[in-house]
Amino acid sequence: MTRTQTRYAALHGLAASLCGLGAGHLLASLLGPSSSPPVAVGSAAIDLTPRWLKDWAVSTLGTADKPALIAGVLVVVLAVGALAGILQYRNRTGDWVLVTLGAVAAFAAQSRPDAGQLAIIPSIAASLVAMATLRIPALRIPTTRAPTSHPAAEPGAGRRALLASGLLAGAGAGMAYVGARIGAPAGASGEAFSLPVVADPLPPLPAGLESAVSGLAPLRTPVADFYRIDTALAIPRIDPDAWRLRIDGDVARPYELSLAELLRMPMVEADITLNCVSNPVGGDYIGSSRWLGVLTRDVLSRAGVRDSADQILSTSHDGMTISTPVAALQDDRGAMLAIAMDGRPLTPMHGFPVRMITPGLYGYVGATKWLTRLTATTYAKEQAYWSTRGWAERADVKTQSRIDVPRDGAKVPTGDLVIAGVAWSQAHQGISRVEVRVDDGEWVSADLGPDVGGHYWRQWRATWPATAGEHTITARATDGEGTLQTTTIAAPDPDGASGLQTIVVRVQ
Ligand SMILES: Nc1nc2c(c(=O)[nH]1)N[C@H]1C(S)=C(S)[C@@H](COP(=O)(O)O)O[C@H]1N2
Numbered sequence: 001m002t003r004t005q006t007r008y009a010a011l012h013g014l015a016a017s018l019c020g021l022g023a024g025h026l027l028a029s030l031l032g033p034s035s036s037p038p039v040a041v042g043s044a045a046i047d048l049t050p051r052w053l054k055d056w057a058v059s060t061l062g063t064a065d066k067p068a069l070i071a072g073v074l075v076v077v078l079a080v081g082a083l084a085g086i087l088q089y090r091n092r093t094g095d096w097v098l099v100t101l102g103a104v105a106a107f108a109a110q111s112r113p114d115a116g117q118l119a120i121i122p123s124i125a126a127s128l129v130a131m132a133t134l135r136i137p138a139l140r141i142p143t144t145r146a147p148t149s150h151p152a153a154e155p156g157a158g159r160r161a162l163l164a165s166g167l168l169a170g171a172g173a174g175m176a177y178v179g180a181r182i183g184a185p186a187g188a189s190g191e192a193f194s195l196p197v198v199a200d201p202l203p204p205l206p207a208g209l210e211s212a213v214s215g216l217a218p219l220r221t222p223v224a225d226f227y228r229i230d231t232a233l234a235i236p237r238i239d240p241d242a243w244r245l246r247i248d249g250d251v252a253r254p255y256e257l258s259l260a261e262l263l264r265m266p267m268v269e270a271d272i273t274l275n276c277v278s279n280p281v282g283g284d285y286i287g288s289s290r291w292l293g294v295l296t297r298d299v300l301s302r303a304g305v306r307d308s309a310d311q312i313l314s315t316s317h318d319g320m321t322i323s324t325p326v327a328a329l330q331d332d333r334g335a336m337l338a339i340a341m342d343g344r345p346l347t348p349m350h351g352f353p354v355r356m357i358t359p360g361l362y363g364y365v366g367a368t369k370w371l372t373r374l375t376a377t378t379y380a381k382e383q384a385y386w387s388t389r390g391w392a393e394r395a396d397v398k399t400q401s402r403i404d405v406p407r408d409g410a411k412v413p414t415g416d417l418v419i420a421g422v423a424w425s426q427a428h429q430g431i432s433r434v435e436v437r438v439d440d441g442e443w444v445s446a447d448l449g450p451d452v453g454g455h456y457w458r459q460w461r462a463t464w465p466a467t468a469g470e471h472t473i474t475a476r477a478t479d480g481e482g483t484l485q486t487t488t489i490a491a492p493d494p495d496g497a498s499g500l501q502t503i504v505v506r507v508q
């Protein structure tokens with residue numbers, strides 16, 4: 001093959017694999033989003049990724065790690081597709097490359113915890129479509145000519161091959177787009193069910209300090225801005241009518257609950273701040289909302305958890321497992337199985353139809369989304385997903401304060417400077433005081449925003465007559481039990497970051 005022929009063959013392979021991917025993604029939108037070939041391969045990769053690589057990806061890419069992973073999978077697939085194109089022209093072995101690619105994806109798809117009976121279909125279809133498109137005659141380029149021959153030199157052949165490849169690639173992208181539209185979980189899922197009435201509704205939320213301080217996190221995080229952390233590459237789509245919660249393990253009476261039954265149980269409302277153990281000091285993997293749901297202990301007590309159990313292992317639709325101490329789910333903190341946040345059913349992204357919310361615990365040990373099963377067991381017997389990857393088995397939220405205003409590195413004028421932020425201590429009765437310090441000066445108390453309860457963050461604000469020069473600003477919080485937040489600097493791994501946040505401002 002000449003170099004030009006090789007190039008056309010690669011292009012043909014690329015277009016064929018794109019077409020296959022599009023067809024696979026379209027089929028997966030009907031059969032279950034996790035069966036889409038690149039999603040299945042990406043999800044399997046997440047589970048197989050060694051700890052250090054995952055940490056590196058999260059710390060360098062943050063929440064862009066998912067798109068980056070998918071992009072990586074696509075690049076590899078397209079490169080292998082190009083290779084298949086070349087091999088197909090050279091010695092007809094391209095088919096084997098495509099069969100292998102399809103088999104890898106099919107294997108990944110059927111190994112997903114939420115895989116249905118038909119999960120391998122999109123992968124098989126993808127490789128069949130790619131193999132078929134590699135045979136489209138319009139794309140054939142002459143291979144029998146002398147090595148000097150050049151497809152572009154043969155009237156029209158090169159242009160025809162280019163055009164056909166372009167059309168194929170377009171068809172693939174089109175199918176993928178249609179699949180994405182069909183598969184997209186409904187935005188707010190507000191129509192999915194109507195919310196039950198609460199016997200004891202909470203008073204409306206007081207006005208927050210954000211109306212006076214621009215740049216300060218609002219007292220209630222809008223659902224659209226609420227951080228998202230999970231391992232799901234495709235957000236699970238759960239039919240609320242088919243959803244069941246199984247309560248089993250070391251219990252006297254295992255049982256199953258439908259959503260309709262759950263909705264008939266006594267409902268509670270609670271204002272709770274949720275945060276991720278991966279949140280660095282000063283970070284924004286934290287959000288606050290009003291949750292509506294059923295007390296977890298009401299659901300557990302019907303099953304009768306045996307005294308031998310010290311953890312509840314919760315399982316999600318997509319196979320995530322999370323360990324929560326039995327005590328945290330049965331004491332008076334108000335751990336709940338939430339069905340709504342901020343006055344609407346949960347969005348698919350935040351766990352529709354039912355998720356756990358456990359005040360005082362980081363999300364990875366108490367906030368299982370797309371919840372399907374609660375198993376009473378022991379820490380000695382069962383390890384959850386993150387515990388087998390080096391994170392602490394138990395983790396209370398650490399007391400923290402965050403400076404939102406001014407931004408680190410900001411240039412500000414001399415004169416009164418507003419310093420503001422949020423502080424939280426869900427595991428220790430909330431926040432009783434926040435102080436700020438400029439350079440090595442005295443600690444000065446900030447004004448606190450409205451008190452929304454010990455499980456909720458507290459806004460704060462202080463004013464400092466800024467003088468010219470570069471200054472550092474530090475904040476610290478005191479919890480509701482009177483204990484100052486620790487100055488010990490710790491990374492998020494293994495049980496949450498600690499240390500004081502310091503920012504630098506340039507006053508001119
Ligand atoms: N099914 C499932 N639930 C999950 C997770 C997950 O990966 N899968 N991640 C947990 C983590 S680490 C956090 S911090 C919270 C985040 O919830 P959010 O995305 O609604 O903010 O969900 C928790 N629940």
Ligand SMILES: [Mo]
Binds near residue numbers: 229277363
């Ligand atoms: Mo998390």
